Amino acid sequence: MLKLKTFVFLFLLSLCYTAQAQERLGNYQVRVVPDKDNWTYELNQPAKFKISVSLDGHQVAGLPLKYSCGAETMPPTIEKNVTTAMQTLTVDGGTLDKPGFLRCIATMETGGKTYRGLGTAGFRPDLIKPTTNDPPDFDKFWDDGKKELAKLPIDSKLEPLPSYSTANADVFQVSLNNVGAGSSKSSRIYGILAIPKSTNPNQKFPAVLSVPGAGVRPYRGLLNLAERGIITLQIGIHGIPVNLDQTVYDNLAAGALNRYMYDGLDDKNTYYYRRVFLGCLRANDFLASLPQFDGKNLGVMGGSQGGALSIMTAALDSRVKGLAVWVPALADLTGYIFGRAGGWHHAFKDEKNRTKEKIETSKYYDTVNFARRVKVPGIYTFGYNDETCPPTSMFAAYNSVVAPKKLILALETGHALTNEQTARINDWIEFLLKNEKQVK
Numbered sequence: 001m002l003k004l005k006t007f008v009f010l011f012l013l014s015l016c017y018t019a020q021a022q023e024r025l026g027n028y029q030v031r032v033v034p035d036k037d038n039w040t041y042e043l044n045q046p047a048k049f050k051i052s053v054s055l056d057g058h059q060v061a062g063l064p065l066k067y068s069c070g071a072e073t074m075p076p077t078i079e080k081n082v083t084t085a086m087q088t089l090t091v092d093g094g095t096l097d098k099p100g101f102l103r104c105i106a107t108m109e110t111g112g113k114t115y116r117g118l119g120t121a122g123f124r125p126d127l128i129k130p131t132t133n134d135p136p137d138f139d140k141f142w143d144d145g146k147k148e149l150a151k152l153p154i155d156s157k158l159e160p161l162p163s164y165s166t167a168n169a170d171v172f173q174v175s176l177n178n179v180g181a182g183s184s185k186s187s188r189i190y191g192i193l194a195i196p197k198s199t200n201p202n203q204k205f206p207a208v209l210s211v212p213g214a215g216v217r218p219y220r221g222l223l224n225l226a227e228r229g230i231i232t233l234q235i236g237i238h239g240i241p242v243n244l245d246q247t248v249y250d251n252l253a254a255g256a257l258n259r260y261m262y263d264g265l266d267d268k269n270t271y272y273y274r275r276v277f278l279g280c281l282r283a284n285d286f287l288a289s290l291p292q293f294d295g296k297n298l299g300v301m302g303g304s305q306g307g308a309l310s311i312m313t314a315a316l317d318s319r320v321k322g323l324a325v326w327v328p329a330l331a332d333l334t335g336y337i338f339g340r341a342g343g344w345h346h347a348f349k350d351e352k353n354r355t356k357e358k359i360e361t362s363k364y365y366d367t368v369n370f371a372r373r374v375k376v377p378g379i380y381t382f383g384y385n386d387e388t389c390p391p392t393s394m395f396a397a398y399n400s401v402v403a404p405k406k407l408i409l410a411l412e413t414g415h416a417l418t419n420e421q422t423a424r425i426n427d428w429i430e431f432l433l434k435n436e437k438q439v440k
Contacts (some may be wrong), residue, residue, distance in 0.1 A: 026056045030117030032067075032104050035090065039384055039411045040122045047093040047121040049104040053084045061086045067106040069093040072120060072390050073341040073349070076105075084108070099127040100340060101384065101391050119412075120384040120391065130331075130368040130396040131338045141268065141364055142277075142316055145179070149278045149285075152177045152186055156286050158193070161243065169194045169226040173243050174233070176286050178279045182270055189279040190242045191235035192221035195292055196228075206297035206433035207231040207287045211280055211309035213302070214261065214329065214344070216253040218242050228430055231292060235283050237276045237309075261305075261345040266357040268364045273330075277365070280313045288319060297321055297433040301425065303417065304329045304344070304389060308367040311397065315373035322432040323378040324425045327389050327415055331367035332396035334359060343367065343393030371400040379406045379428045381421050383413035 034041075035048040051067060053060050063084040069091075070076035077094055093104050105118045135141070155177040164171035171194050178189045196205055208230055210222050219242040222232035236242040238257060263272040280300075287293060300323050302310040307328030314323040328343075335342030336349045337359070347353045347362070363369060378401065382394050398407060406428075410418055417425075 028060070028108070028110065028113075028115045029054050030065075030106050030108055030115045032106050032117045032119035033412075034093075034104075034119050034121040036121070039120065040125065041095070043099070043124055044095055044097050045123075046095050047102055047123075049091050049093045049119050049121075051089045051091060051104075051106045051117070053108055053115075059086050059088070060084055063108055063110055065089075065106055065108045067091060067104060069102065069104040071096065071340065072101045072103045072392060073336075074339070093121065096123040099124045099129075101125070118385055118387075122384055122391065125391065125395045126399065128392060128395040128399055130366075130400060131340070131342075132332055132334045132363055132366045132368050134369050134372065135360070135363045138364060138369060145274065145278050146281065146316065149179050149282060152179065152282075154282065154285055154289060156289075161192070164192070164220055164223075166223060166227065168197050169223055170197060171195075171221050171223070171226075173241065174286065175241070176279075176282050178239075178282050179275055181264075181272070181275045187239045187275060187279075189235060189237070189239060189282060191233050191283060192219045192242060194221040194223055194226035194232045194234075195290075196226055196231065203292070204294035205229055205231045205292055206299070207233070207290070207293050208429060208433070209280065209283050209287060209298070209300045209313065210234040211300065211302035211306040211313065212236060213304035213306045216249045216257050218244060218246065218249060225426060225430070228426075230430065230433060231287065231290065233283055233287055235279070237279065239275075262347060262353075265347065265353075265361050266355070268361045271361055271365060273365050277309070277312055277316075280309050281317055284313065284317050284319060299323060299429050299433050301325070301429055303327050304415065307389075308370075311367050311374060311378075311401075312370045314376055314378065315370040318375075320376055322376050322429070323374070324429045325378060325380045326417055326421065326425065327382045327386055328367055328380070328394055328397055329389050330365060331371075331389070331393040333362045333366050333393075335390075335393055335396070341390035341392040343396075344389050367397045368400050371397045372402070374401050374403045377404040377406075377432065379408065379425060381408040381410060381417070381425065383410045385412055385414045388415035 068076035069078040102121045157175045159173040161171045174193045175188045180187045264270040300310045300313045303326035307325040308330035310323045314320045331343035
């Protein structure tokens with residue numbers, strides 16, 4: 001009997017310990033949403049924001065919350081501390097009397113962690129105009145650059161990459177001759193080439209140049225599109241092979257290439273991006289020279305820095321049939337000088353960088369001034385919540401495009417693409433390159 005009582009006691013004790021040992025580890029989410037379903041307002045129309053804090057999908061009350069509202073990237077005009085409730089909190093965000101974006105940011109601290117959410121209201125973004133202007137010798141500057149590039153042979157070198165290849169596409173690392181930087185007369189540009197396989201040795205394919213976002217990294221090519229019957233060339237911009245060990249790129253990103261986007265900004269002839277921009281055109285030279293290319297259907301696509309490079313390439317290269325752009329950078333860089341958000345790389349957010357030389361150089365590389373020159377159809381996509389490439393800057397570029405264009409807004413997204421956006425982009429570029437009919 002004593003043994004039975006002891007067993008029961010120990011069993012109940014174990015249940016008690018198990019119950020006490022349970023720990024709930026949930027995921028807090030702070031959401032901020034404008035009160036209009038399209039997130040877009042008329043000028044001087046008051047905007048309200050709905051703020052909610054949830055744990056495992058259920059709203060949580062009694063937690064301290066701080067929110068601030070103001071024009072994006074500018075100091076807030078409203079700052080308040082409140083306490084969360086079981087109901088969604090609706091707050092006044094203010095308004096704008098000029099086209100632009102008003103952002104509300106909410107933060108909450110609990111358990112030693114900070115949780116953050118934001119929402120952004122657009123005020124007639126279709127009326128946003130750029131602050132940068134067109135240098136009088138803009139076209140001559142880039143025509144001279146193209147002439148310099150044309151004097152250099154392509155000198156393509158291909159390295160088969162069987163471990164990258166698939167049953168439907170052959171993959172190579174390619175390096176090409178490019179203009180140099182500074183005293184160097186030439187350099188190399190590297191990329192990953194993927195060519196669709198075919199039982200017909202004479203079959204021709206359309207081609208896409210994929211240009212990269214900012215950073216220093218390896219690449220593996222665009223196998224998805226290659227397996228859909230499109231030659232793809234995904235390039236890097238830094239003049240180094242793109243299939244090295246990750247530590248090589250990490251070390252360069254932390255060292256020599258840490259601030260490459262500012263390198264040479266005092267002089268349009270030595271700015272880092274001059275070699276990069278002309279390198280994109282050299283990549284198209286190579287694609288156009290391939291015997292597998294169909295000779296007429298060439299597209300360009302990219303996001304962020306790659307969005308800027310896509311617009312630039314389409315503007316400077318008449319061989320390009322169309323472009324796909326997401327979250328474009330380098331757009332309306334001078335916005336900060338005029339008291340509003342400017343584009344990535346945000347150099348002019350720091351007043352020390354607002355020298356005459358830097359401002360003038362930026363105009364030759366600003367996405368806006370290339371957008372004005374785009375003559376082919378394009379698909380563009382971005383969201384209102386982007387903190388890397390502010391929507392004010394992206395609309396300044398998009399509104400400058402007079403060619404046929406389609407805009408897909410993913411309002412709540414930041415500096416990223418949803419799966420739905422990616423699918424729409426790939427479908428659009430494939431249709432563009434495989435059909436004679438004009439895309440819309």
